[in-house]
Every structure is written in structure tokens, then in C-alpha cells.
Amino acid sequence: MPAAPMKGLHQFISDLRGATTKEDQDRRIAHEIHNIQTQFNSNHAKSLTGYQRKKYIAKLIYIYINQSSNYSFEFNYINQILTLLSSSTYSEKSMGYLAISLLIDFSESSESKVPGSTGGDFSTLIVNSVKKDLNSHDVNDNLLALSCVATLGNQTFSDVLIEDVFQILRSPTSTPDLKKRSSLAFLKLLKASGVDILESHPQWIPRILTLLDDENQAVVLSVIPLVEFIAAEMGLVQAQTMIPILTNKLKFLIIEAHKVPQEYVFGGLSNPWLIIKICKLLELLLPDLSVIDQSSLRTLRECVARVIEISQNKFKDYSVKNAANAILFGVISLANNLDPSTEALISSFEAITGLLSSNDLNTRYLALNSLITLSCKIDSDKLQLVQERHLLQIIQIVKENHDISITRKSLDLIYIITNVKSCEFIISELFKVLKRSDHTLRAEIALKISHLSEKYATSATWYVTTMLELIDIAGPALSDVIWERVVQIVSNNESLQKITCVELVKYITKKNFQETMVKISAYLVGEFAPQIEDTVSLDSLFELFSQLYYYVGNLTRAMLLTTFLKLYKHSKFSKPLKSKIIKLLRLEINSPNSELQQRSYEYLTLISKSGTKEGEILFELVMDEMPVWEKETNPILLKLSKTNPRAKKELTKGNDNLVDQQQQAIKESQFIPTTSVSNSANSPPSSSNGELIKSMAQLNIQSTGRSSANGSAASNTTTSNTTTREVPLTPNWERGYHRLFEFNQGIFFENSLIKIILRTQKSSTKPELISLNFSLISKIEQKISSLIIGLSNYKTVQPPLLCDIAQIPETDIAGFGKSSFRIDVALRQIFEVSETPNLKIQFKSGTGGFNTVLLKLPIFMKSFIAGTELNFAMFLKRWKQIEETLNHTSHIALRSPAPVTFEYLARLNERLNCTIVPTNSEGFVFSAGILKTSQESFGVLLKWKVNAGADDVEVWIRATNVKVAEVTKLELEAFFKGMVRLGSE
Amino acid sequence: MPLQFLLCMNLQGKPRLMKHFNLTTPPLSHSSKHQLQVEIYRLLSSREHKQHSNFIEWKDLKIIYKRYAGLYFICAIDLDGSQDEELIYLSTIHLLVEILDEVFENVCELDLIFGGEKCYAVIDEVFSAGEVMECSKAKVLQRVKEIELLD
Structure with missing residues (x-):
């Protein structure tokens, strides 16, 4: 019987909607809350019917969502929710679960946040209730509980419930609904508590993996994220055994699309969600092609070709077209892993640029996205080719588009494909864009320009003029790191100091000067004023700065005060200038800003004391030339890397451009300092060449650390091999093993379900090569499915034996049928018996029993x-x-x-x-x-x-x-x- | 990439449905959820259908949205590592709307207001832990029917 509609709720909502003024609404809400509060608090709260309880909670939910999620209900409704949770009526229980997920704020510790809760940890009460429902005999209770775990799962949930959830996931009797829900609930708990639990339950993983072969598409769809997470966290090796199974699934969906059940066809496309998820997982599992067998590789390539073919179709329905494009992008991304040659990447690049002219903005956006990923994979020198053909088109997109996301993407792409040759042109174009951009975009473009001009500068002078122009145009949008970087580079390069100072003076004498420019000048001109004395005297510099002083903010003023003191130092013999400076500082002692006050006071004291011997030394010491900058990590790159993948790569790769620059510096002695600017004996150690190299080395160490943390496949392979405990060999393995020492052919293994016959064959041409030919014969009437094989105890680093699964078995074997597979073994060096790998065979027999057989491979020297x-x-x-x-x-x-x-x-x-x-x-x-x-x-x-x-x-x-x-x-x-x-x- | 949250609001920025998957530790507080709604509404209301794509990169989120008559349907995923998934989420939004459309026979804003419970049942069938769990319209509809008969 369907649940009766809640008339009271509907009446309440209608009343609220009928209210004409905000005040009226608020009054009604307050009234209702008061009513509910009375009901819940009164003595007869216990005698409320389930229906009433449900109705009141539903009203609270309505108020929370639709009126204002800022409401907090300061009374005890929690107990009522808990009562609903334990109701035997489905609609009441489900309302209880809905209320938990919406009304309760889990952001802080539950005790402090839940008003009027009657002691005891509220979380624990919920968890206990969920546990009861997980173990209920009613599937609907189980489903509600799992859904709650998937929404709220945290450490507490995980501690108490993870085993229960796993039991539902692994049970062969669970319905598909239970399996799909429990898989994602389990994932949520793993995310909340970390994968440690799997390390202590290694036997769970194969059971999860085998669910990838479930016949229900929704189950597979829900298991993939879980497998993805496990693979990413615990190493790819185990999950890589599933590549053939995933390949088969993909083949079924793409090549044998006509067989896909109708309910999983979306506008003529077979399950786009599943196809995309499988592609993503395969991409993760295939960092290179050494882990995939030839036949699967062939099938995958076939799938790619087929999808590209399908994408040529014209789809009328907008959302179907979207789904088709989504599949196309997913598959192309996978294809790049299947054929990572530059030529293939470039041709993918070409294919996708076709989509750039699409009228559909979504497609354009995604095409740009794909191009960014692609161009990060292509060597920068090869990028020249694609750049020549498409640069103008991409710049055009930047200029014409109104969509900020698209503009950003195009800028990212431009940034990536820029090289020495095109740098000047691209920067001049970016300047044009910059001029008509809004504040936020300006800041981003400015960052890109500034990094590009530093990276690809052909001459130091060009760099400086470009940067000053940038600062002049971008103005306040500029991030501080940019001008700070200019200061760093100029102060580290003697050859730049004079010309920069001359330029700076020009900029700050302009009518509409930029404050940032004043900041740079305050630092650089103050420091290097004597170098330009032939063009601008110290007096006129002082005049200039003291005029600007009243036009700029306090921060800049503080900098200028230092500049004045530096001018004081430079003006050794000019009494009039000195007294002007002192006068200004005295004036600033009365500044309303305490920082300025403090500074001027200190500077004045410094000056007044400089008459004495000690004071002179102190003055000299404080006012010594600024040491060379030693910071090697480019802050601009750091900032860029947050959004741009190439910048991130550069940063993690160990700062390529810095290395380049260093080489450049050695060649032209232009950029990054190789000699000390300061000659004074008591200056801090300047970054000599050796220092620089040392710090570069540190950088490299850091970056390798980072890349391995990112989970490079190779390192994961080895660690997971050493950390996962080896499961014991299947009993009865020995007989076949020794038999095959004596004979080249015979029964390798036999149990009640299967028999394996093995023939060892020597290569006729290469004595160091043997093939192990296996025949797996089913001894049961029912189907054997999800058959996968893999090697364990297999050293991947300098293995004495190279074992290659040359042919994989069929994943399904009909009753009493057989399937064969082959492993090729090459001997590289002498090995010990303990070093021979084990063969792991996993399969499901009949109705879902899960079997693992682990056998030592009979490989003898x-x-x-x-x-x-x-x-x-x-x-x-x-x-x-x-x-x-x-x-x-x-x-x-x-x-x-x-x-x-x-x-x-x-x-x-x-x-x-x-x-x-x-x-x-x-x-x-x-x-x-x-x-x-x-x-x-x-x-x-x-x-x-x-x-x-x-x-x-x-x-x-x-x-x-x-x-x-x-x-x-x-x-x-x-x-x-x-x-x-x-x-x- | 799992969804951080799913949101539905009308053109005036009034929320109608809201499902957070609580993937951050600790999960968002009520007031930050509210703040999110306000800010996202501000973002969306300034966009023109013809001139803009359905995706916004905003803070550390990627927002995928679509307007159906008087309602915005919005999902948000993590910006990091969400390559190439925008379109499929757009299709997922469409799937959700199609299902609601059948459940309520031509869905409109009032249905979401009065039938909130049913909407959440649908959302719970399609999504779990932020992932798409069931993508078959037929299966979801069948299950929603079953649920209705449970009491």
C-alpha cells in the first residue's frame, strides 16, 4: 500500500507559498516550529504516531531546504529522528534517514552541535541504528542503511560498520541492488578511514576485483570507482590482472553493442557511463604497455577505432550528442596511452583541433581541455609543428569568447605551446587580450606573460622592457610575486640594473603611473641610484620620490622611507639633500600610521647616531648593499602550477626552466646570478655557482620525492610486491611441480573443479627461451567465469627470469570445457628456486563461489x-x-x-x-x-x-x-x- | 571523480533540492553549505545561455550545470583530476531530469516542492557516495515504484 500523502505538510507548504510578505512567512514558520517543538517536548511525545512524527520532521526538512538552510532548530528533534529510524514502516524509516543526511550538521563534533540531545554520543546512536539495519533480513532496510553509509560515512562509521558492509558486498546471495550500493558505501568508508584495513585483510581485494566481471552493468559501474581507489592507493599490480576482463566489457559495449540490454542503451548509445568509467580505469592501469597482453591491446585498439567511427554520426538529440562526445573524449584519452608515440599524439591533436571551430561551447571547452592534456604529453620541440598550424586559431578563440572558462582554457593551452620562437609574438598578442580583460583574468594573464617572458627571453633587456610594460598595463591586478620576481632578477644581474632604473624613472614620471611601478623603483632605484646619476641626479630622484610619496599607499610609503635612507647613504657629500631627507623623515614621525612612524623614527636615530664611530659602523652595516637573492623556486611557477598542468610538470620535474636558465646564464652571464654583486667583505655569502647547483640538486631530490608520492607505477609495483603478504601456495601444488621436473609434459595441478595440464617447450632457436603451455580443463558442469591469471612473487626490478603472459585464457569456460594459455619465460641470469614466480589463477565457479589457486611455476634452470x-x-x-x-x-x-x-x-x-x-x-x-x-x-x-x-x-x-x-x-x-x-x- | 554535491535551485536562487556527499573531512557545515548556494547562484545568474558553456571552474570546484525551464540543476566535482568528465555529468543531469519527468509526469518546480521525498528517493537511486550508481532510467523508475508500494 502506498504511503498516505502528508496532508498537513502540503497544507503548510501551500500556506507558506500563499503568504505575501517575508514577515508573514517568517511568522508562519516560527509558529510551526513552535508547534513542532511543543509536540516533541510535551509529555505525550512518546505517544505521537509514526505518521505524525514523520510529518513534523518532513516539515522541518522543508523549512531547512526551501526557506533557508541557515535555520537551526534549537530543540530536541534528534530523538524523534532516531525513533523514525527504528520504525518498521518504510516511509518513516526512510524519512528518518533523509532527516539525518539533511538536518544534522556533521562538521563539528556531534555533541556540541546537536541541540538538546539527551547525552551520549549522537553519532554512535546513529551508527548503531545503521548497523541494525545492515544486518536486517529486509533488503529494503539494508539498502537504506547502505545509502546512509555512502552519504555520511566517516571514521566512526568505518570503525563499526566496514566489516558488515563488506559482507554484503562479497556475499554471492546479495542482489545487484545490494552489491552496487555496498560497493560505493565501502568506498566511502575506505576514503574516510584510509586503506589500512585492506592491508590487514588482503584477501578482500581479489573478491572486490572479481566483482568487476559481474553481469549487472550497474554493479560494474559501482565497483569501478572502488577498484580505482584501491589501485591508486595500494599499487596497480593486483588490479592490472583485471585488464583482460575490462577489455572484454568494453568490447561488449562497443563492438557488440547490439547485444546490450535495452535498459542500458541511452539514445542509441550503449551505456556511456560504463564505457567512460572503464576507459578511465584502463588508463590508470596502463601506465605503459608492458602490462597488457597483445590480444587485449588489439581489442582495445579496435574499440577506439569503432568509437571514432560512431562519433562521425549525426546525433539529433542534444543530450545524446553530449554523451557521444563524452565517450569520444574518454576513448581518445585512453588511445593516447595505447599508442604514446609523438606521431600518434600529434594526429590526435590534429583531430581534436577540428572540434575547436564547433559552435557548441561545451564541445569547444572540452576540446581545449583535451588539447591541454595532449600537448603536455608531446615533447616541446615537437609542439612547434602543431603550434604553427593552430596558434592563430587559438588566439582568436581567446579574443572572441565571452565564456571565462573557455578563455582560461585557451590561455592555458597557449601558455603550454609557446616556445622561444613564438614567444615574442604570443606575448604581444597576450598584451592585447590583457588590455580588455577584467580584473581576475588580468591577474592570470599577467602571471603567464611574466613566466613566459622569463622562460623564453632572448635577451635580458627584452625581458625587462616586457615586464615593465606588463606592470604598467596590468597595474593593480598584478600579483605581488610578479614584481618581486623582477626585483630578484634585476638585482641579481648587474648588466640589467642601470637600464632598468632608467626605464623605471620614465614610468614613474608618467602622469598615470602605477603604484606597483613605484614599489619596484623604491627598491631598485634606491639600491642602484648611483648607476644612473649621470642621467638623473640624486636630488631629482629625491624630488620625484617625495612627490610620489603622497600619492601612494602606506605599504609603498614604508618602502619609500627605506629608499630615502638609501639616497641618504648615496648622497655622501651633498648636505642639502641630506637635510631634505631628514626633514621628511621628521615629518613622518607624526604619521598617523604607526608603522611609518616607527620606521622614520628608527631611520632618524640611525642617521643621528652615524656621527659617532660605532654609529657609522652600524649605519654601514644596516645600509650595506642588498645581497643576491637565493630563492630558487620561482614563485610565479608555483602560482601557475595550481591551475596549469604544464607548469605543474615543470615544477615537479625539478624546474627545467631554471636549469635552462642556469645554462643560459653560464653562456651569456645574463640571468640568474653567477657572480656576486656585492663586493663588501661582510656581506652574506652570495650564491656562487656551486651553491646554486647544490640547491638545484635539492630541488631535484624534492621533486623526485613528490613524483613517487604521486604514485608512479614502477615504484608502486615494487613496494606493493614487498609489502603485501604472500598468500600460501595451494595445497597439493608439489606433486605437479616435481612431476614437471622429471617430465616435459603432464598434469600440473588438479582439484575437484579444474585440472591443469602443462607442456614445457624449448625454443628451437633460442636456448634461453622456454614456453609453458597450459590447458585448463573444467571438471564441473556449471560455467566457470571471471577467469584471470597473474604472476606473483615476480621480481620486476632486474628479474633473473622474464615471464610474459603471451596468451591469456578465455575468461569464461563452459561446463567441462577447456581454455589454454601460455607463459613465455626467458632466462636472463642464474636464479634460485625461491625466485621462481607463482602462478595465480582466480575464477568463479558455478553460482558465485570464488576460487584462487596459487602454484609455483615449474621453471628449473x-x-x-x-x-x-x-x-x-x-x-x-x-x-x-x-x-x-x-x-x-x-x-x-x-x-x-x-x-x-x-x-x-x-x-x-x-x-x-x-x-x-x-x-x-x-x-x-x-x-x-x-x-x-x-x-x-x-x-x-x-x-x-x-x-x-x-x-x-x-x-x-x-x-x-x-x-x-x-x-x-x-x-x-x-x-x-x-x-x-x-x-x- | 565523485560529485561533491548536487543542487537544484530556481531562477531566483531558491534552493529546491540539495544533496551533499560529504567527501571532505570534516564535512561542510550548514552555514558553508548555505554560503555555497548563495555564491553559486550569483555565478549562474550572470551567465547567458547562448554565450557560455555549461561548465564553470570556480575556486577548487568544477561546476556543471544546466537550466531546465525555471530550474538550475547543478553538480560540482573537484577541479583536480576531473579531466574530460564534464560532458558525462551533463548527461547525468539530463538523465536525472528525464527520470523526474517520468516520475511526476512532466516535472515542474511545484513537484520538487511538494514531492521532495520522492525526489530524494530518485537521487538516491542514481547517485551514491557521489558516484553514478545506476544509469538505467528503466531500473530507477522500477525501483522508485517498488519503494512507493512498500508501506
């Missing part, structure tokens, strides 16, 4: 040995040679499961790929082989002592490398021991 024919004399000669050079023999006595005969040894040696040396010797057998890695070859010699008929055998092994002999010994030992043990079981 002996597999890489090739027999060599030696006569006995040669054998003896080599045997002795090794003795002389290495003085090492590995010796071991082995117990065999079967009586050792000559035939047995002959067969065993054949398995070891060693050739028997023909002799007449009775009690001994000799054999020899050559071990080849991709880097070198080793000789292996074996001497076997046989006690005919006995079950023990002794072996001496000599090899041209001690480790080879030892490993061969260990392999033999492990094999014999294994066989004896298994044989006796």
Missing part, C-alpha cells in the same frame, strides 16, 4: 641446459680445469624413491638435458651440458656414483660458475626429496 657431446678425455680435461680455476665441487648424496639403475640415470640425465659421456667406467656415470642465459653461457659437468640396485646415488657437480653448480645441486635435491616424500604419502 635445467630447462635451459642443452646437452653437449663430449668424449671422456675432454670431460676429464674440463673437470680438472674447473677444479684449477674455481676449486669448487658441489656434492650431494641423494636417496631415490626407486632403485637406481643405469637406465634410470640415463633417463634422468636426459630430463636434465645433459648428455651422457660414453665411458667404460663401471660405478660412475658422467654427463655434460651447457647452460645458456640471454647474457652468457656456462658449462655444467656431472659425475654420478651408482651403487647398482641401491636406492641412493651420489652426485658431484662442477660448473664454470659456482652458483650454477649450487643451483643444479639444489634442484636435484629438491626433486629427489619431493619424490621420496610424495612417494611415501
Whole structure:
């Protein structure tokens, strides 16, 4: 039965809407709140019916949302909400949950914020209520509770509820509705509490991963963000095993679109949301192509091509067109990962520039966005090409557009593609834009101009004139970092000081001077006044500054006071000037501004004391030339990097442009200082070349630290390999493992569900290469699904063995069907048994049981040995040679499961790929082989002592490398021991 | 990128629906939520449909909005790392509006005022933890019908 409509609520809303004046409305609201308060507080609050309670809370919600979210209700309604939560009527319970998510302010600790709560931690009360509903037998209760967790989940929720939520997520009996909700609720809790919980429950991750293969599209859609988060936080390796599954899903949606159920088709497009999410996840999982198998790669490329084809269609419906474009952008972004060559990137760039002329502003905006991402991936020298073709078009967009977002994007793009060649032109264009921009945009453009002109300046003079022009035009919009940077650069470069000062004086004598210009002048002209004395005398400088003094703000005035003191210092012999300065300072002692007062007082004291010996020294010390600036991180870059990806990259890359400049500085000695400006002995140490390099080095260290924190795939791979605990091998792995030492083909593993047959094949051309061919045979009637394989215990840094999953299995196997896969192994150097990787096979059987099989791969060094024919004399000669050079023999006595005969040894040696040396010797057998890695070859010699008929055998092994002999010994030992043990079981 | 919040307001800036996913720690206070509404309204009301895109980068948010008759539907995602997702969120807004349209048979502002509860039920079916959870109109409608019959 549907819930009865709340007439009282509707009446209340209608009344409010009928009220003509604001006062009238407020009065009615106050009246209603008073009424509700009375109801809730009165003694019969307990006897309120569920319906009444629901109605009153609904009214409060209405008042909160629609009237003003600034209302706070200063009475105890919390208990009523809690009562609603425990109601058995769905609409009441759901109103309770809605009220929690809207009415309660969780920003501060709950006790202080919840009015009239009757003691006890309110959060805990809610969490307990949610827990009850999570464990309820009614699915609808579960769903409401999960939804609440997904909205409010915080640390407290996580502590109490995460296990319950996970149980719902993993349970094979959960409905799709429960799965999708619990996945996102679980994600919310992980975000709130961090991934530590997963580190202590490593077995949770594979169960989550396998949900990616769920048949319900909404479940997959909801699991992807969770997987994305886990992969980003905990390393990509585990999730990378899902690449084939994701590829299959994408293929289904794009290539086999006709099979997609109708409810997931949006205006003729199959599930755009899911396609985009999958693309994003794949992009994350594919930092490079080494982790993807060829067949998946092929399929993905096919998908990309198909999407581009589809995007050529004309869509009538606006929102369908949007969705189609969204898919296109997502796929192109993925395509750049699939083929990261510059040529491919440039052709993507070209393709997208076509969209720039679109009339649809959204498309334009996104095209610019894509171009920015793309151009960050293209080498800057290759960008020249695209820049020549499209620069004018992009500048045109900046000039014509009214949309601030689009203008910003175009400016970002221009900033990225600028280079030395085009810099002057682009800056002149940017100046034009700057002049007609509003305040905020001005500030942004100014930052870009100032960084570009610093980065690509062809001459120092050009830099200075450009910057001064910028400051003159941009005026107050300018961020302080810009003029401060100019001051830094000029004071660090002797060659610039004079010309800058001359220019500055011109600017500040203009009628409509900029205050910023006065600030720079106050610093630079004050400091370097003697250099321009031939054009402007100190007297006229003083006249100029003292006039300006009354036109500028207090901050600038304070700077000017310092300037006056500097002028005082420079004017060593000019008494009249000195007295003018003192007069001005005296005047300022009476300034209403305390800072100015203080400053002038101190400066005057400094001057008055300078008559004495000590005072003179103090004056000299204080007024010494300013030291060279040592700050190496460009503050402009820092600011730019907040919004612009290229600037961010530059910053994290270790400040490329600074390095460039440094080189430039060495070449032209123009920019960043290489020599000290100050010659005085007591000046602080100036940044000599060595210092600079040192600080550069520090910068580099910092930036590498940052990039690894960002989660570069490589570092994550290794850390996650070492940190995640290795799951134990599946029981019963050993029999197949040893069997495959003796035989090249056989049953590798068998349990009640599957049987795996393995054939080891040596490459006919390359002795260091073997292929492991697996056949996985299903022993059950039901379908096996979500089959994925992966390697663990696999060293990714300098692995002795290179293992490549050359062919992946089908993800689904029909009842009693089979699927095959292949792993190619190349030997790079000698490895120990403990270093062989494990094969991990995961699958779902039948109705959802989840299985993991972990097996040690039967890779033995002996597999890489090739027999060599030696006569006995040669054998003896080599045997002795090794003795002389290495003085090492590995010796071991082995117990065999079967009586050792000559035939047995002959067969065993054949398995070891060693050739028997023909002799007449009775009690001994000799054999020899050559071990080849991709880097070198080793000789292996074996001497076997046989006690005919006995079950023990002794072996001496000599090899041209001690480790080879030892490993061969260990392999033999492990094999014999294994066989004896298994044989006796 | 998950949604930070979902907002619906009329052309006068009166809020009609509001769903915060509380992704920040601590979550926004009531007064900062209110402040957000006021500022976003100021942003939107100054924009012309013909001359502007549906996206605004504002503070550390990316705002994606669309106007349907007398109502703005607005979602906000984190500016950082939200590359290329604007269009799909625009489609999501459209999906939401289409669903509301069927639930209320030609939805209008009054429906949101009087049928707030139902609207939140729809929002809860489409979004969870700020992510799009269900994108099938048919499935959402079916579930909303089920819920109605639950009492």
C-alpha cells in the first residue's frame, strides 16, 4: 500500500507559498516550529504516531531546504529522528534517514552541535541504528542503511560498520541492488578511514576485483570507482590482472553493442557511463604497455577505432550528442596511452583541433581541455609543428569568447605551446587580450606573460622592457610575486640594473603611473641610484620620490622611507639633500600610521647616531648593499602550477626552466646570478655557482620525492610486491611441480573443479627461451567465469627470469570445457628456486563461489641446459680445469624413491638435458651440458656414483660458475626429496 | 571523480533540492553549505545561455550545470583530476531530469516542492557516495515504484 500523502505538510507548504510578505512567512514558520517543538517536548511525545512524527520532521526538512538552510532548530528533534529510524514502516524509516543526511550538521563534533540531545554520543546512536539495519533480513532496510553509509560515512562509521558492509558486498546471495550500493558505501568508508584495513585483510581485494566481471552493468559501474581507489592507493599490480576482463566489457559495449540490454542503451548509445568509467580505469592501469597482453591491446585498439567511427554520426538529440562526445573524449584519452608515440599524439591533436571551430561551447571547452592534456604529453620541440598550424586559431578563440572558462582554457593551452620562437609574438598578442580583460583574468594573464617572458627571453633587456610594460598595463591586478620576481632578477644581474632604473624613472614620471611601478623603483632605484646619476641626479630622484610619496599607499610609503635612507647613504657629500631627507623623515614621525612612524623614527636615530664611530659602523652595516637573492623556486611557477598542468610538470620535474636558465646564464652571464654583486667583505655569502647547483640538486631530490608520492607505477609495483603478504601456495601444488621436473609434459595441478595440464617447450632457436603451455580443463558442469591469471612473487626490478603472459585464457569456460594459455619465460641470469614466480589463477565457479589457486611455476634452470657431446678425455680435461680455476665441487648424496639403475640415470640425465659421456667406467656415470642465459653461457659437468640396485646415488657437480653448480645441486635435491616424500604419502 | 554535491535551485536562487556527499573531512557545515548556494547562484545568474558553456571552474570546484525551464540543476566535482568528465555529468543531469519527468509526469518546480521525498528517493537511486550508481532510467523508475508500494 502506498504511503498516505502528508496532508498537513502540503497544507503548510501551500500556506507558506500563499503568504505575501517575508514577515508573514517568517511568522508562519516560527509558529510551526513552535508547534513542532511543543509536540516533541510535551509529555505525550512518546505517544505521537509514526505518521505524525514523520510529518513534523518532513516539515522541518522543508523549512531547512526551501526557506533557508541557515535555520537551526534549537530543540530536541534528534530523538524523534532516531525513533523514525527504528520504525518498521518504510516511509518513516526512510524519512528518518533523509532527516539525518539533511538536518544534522556533521562538521563539528556531534555533541556540541546537536541541540538538546539527551547525552551520549549522537553519532554512535546513529551508527548503531545503521548497523541494525545492515544486518536486517529486509533488503529494503539494508539498502537504506547502505545509502546512509555512502552519504555520511566517516571514521566512526568505518570503525563499526566496514566489516558488515563488506559482507554484503562479497556475499554471492546479495542482489545487484545490494552489491552496487555496498560497493560505493565501502568506498566511502575506505576514503574516510584510509586503506589500512585492506592491508590487514588482503584477501578482500581479489573478491572486490572479481566483482568487476559481474553481469549487472550497474554493479560494474559501482565497483569501478572502488577498484580505482584501491589501485591508486595500494599499487596497480593486483588490479592490472583485471585488464583482460575490462577489455572484454568494453568490447561488449562497443563492438557488440547490439547485444546490450535495452535498459542500458541511452539514445542509441550503449551505456556511456560504463564505457567512460572503464576507459578511465584502463588508463590508470596502463601506465605503459608492458602490462597488457597483445590480444587485449588489439581489442582495445579496435574499440577506439569503432568509437571514432560512431562519433562521425549525426546525433539529433542534444543530450545524446553530449554523451557521444563524452565517450569520444574518454576513448581518445585512453588511445593516447595505447599508442604514446609523438606521431600518434600529434594526429590526435590534429583531430581534436577540428572540434575547436564547433559552435557548441561545451564541445569547444572540452576540446581545449583535451588539447591541454595532449600537448603536455608531446615533447616541446615537437609542439612547434602543431603550434604553427593552430596558434592563430587559438588566439582568436581567446579574443572572441565571452565564456571565462573557455578563455582560461585557451590561455592555458597557449601558455603550454609557446616556445622561444613564438614567444615574442604570443606575448604581444597576450598584451592585447590583457588590455580588455577584467580584473581576475588580468591577474592570470599577467602571471603567464611574466613566466613566459622569463622562460623564453632572448635577451635580458627584452625581458625587462616586457615586464615593465606588463606592470604598467596590468597595474593593480598584478600579483605581488610578479614584481618581486623582477626585483630578484634585476638585482641579481648587474648588466640589467642601470637600464632598468632608467626605464623605471620614465614610468614613474608618467602622469598615470602605477603604484606597483613605484614599489619596484623604491627598491631598485634606491639600491642602484648611483648607476644612473649621470642621467638623473640624486636630488631629482629625491624630488620625484617625495612627490610620489603622497600619492601612494602606506605599504609603498614604508618602502619609500627605506629608499630615502638609501639616497641618504648615496648622497655622501651633498648636505642639502641630506637635510631634505631628514626633514621628511621628521615629518613622518607624526604619521598617523604607526608603522611609518616607527620606521622614520628608527631611520632618524640611525642617521643621528652615524656621527659617532660605532654609529657609522652600524649605519654601514644596516645600509650595506642588498645581497643576491637565493630563492630558487620561482614563485610565479608555483602560482601557475595550481591551475596549469604544464607548469605543474615543470615544477615537479625539478624546474627545467631554471636549469635552462642556469645554462643560459653560464653562456651569456645574463640571468640568474653567477657572480656576486656585492663586493663588501661582510656581506652574506652570495650564491656562487656551486651553491646554486647544490640547491638545484635539492630541488631535484624534492621533486623526485613528490613524483613517487604521486604514485608512479614502477615504484608502486615494487613496494606493493614487498609489502603485501604472500598468500600460501595451494595445497597439493608439489606433486605437479616435481612431476614437471622429471617430465616435459603432464598434469600440473588438479582439484575437484579444474585440472591443469602443462607442456614445457624449448625454443628451437633460442636456448634461453622456454614456453609453458597450459590447458585448463573444467571438471564441473556449471560455467566457470571471471577467469584471470597473474604472476606473483615476480621480481620486476632486474628479474633473473622474464615471464610474459603471451596468451591469456578465455575468461569464461563452459561446463567441462577447456581454455589454454601460455607463459613465455626467458632466462636472463642464474636464479634460485625461491625466485621462481607463482602462478595465480582466480575464477568463479558455478553460482558465485570464488576460487584462487596459487602454484609455483615449474621453471628449473635445467630447462635451459642443452646437452653437449663430449668424449671422456675432454670431460676429464674440463673437470680438472674447473677444479684449477674455481676449486669448487658441489656434492650431494641423494636417496631415490626407486632403485637406481643405469637406465634410470640415463633417463634422468636426459630430463636434465645433459648428455651422457660414453665411458667404460663401471660405478660412475658422467654427463655434460651447457647452460645458456640471454647474457652468457656456462658449462655444467656431472659425475654420478651408482651403487647398482641401491636406492641412493651420489652426485658431484662442477660448473664454470659456482652458483650454477649450487643451483643444479639444489634442484636435484629438491626433486629427489619431493619424490621420496610424495612417494611415501 | 565523485560529485561533491548536487543542487537544484530556481531562477531566483531558491534552493529546491540539495544533496551533499560529504567527501571532505570534516564535512561542510550548514552555514558553508548555505554560503555555497548563495555564491553559486550569483555565478549562474550572470551567465547567458547562448554565450557560455555549461561548465564553470570556480575556486577548487568544477561546476556543471544546466537550466531546465525555471530550474538550475547543478553538480560540482573537484577541479583536480576531473579531466574530460564534464560532458558525462551533463548527461547525468539530463538523465536525472528525464527520470523526474517520468516520475511526476512532466516535472515542474511545484513537484520538487511538494514531492521532495520522492525526489530524494530518485537521487538516491542514481547517485551514491557521489558516484553514478545506476544509469538505467528503466531500473530507477522500477525501483522508485517498488519503494512507493512498500508501506
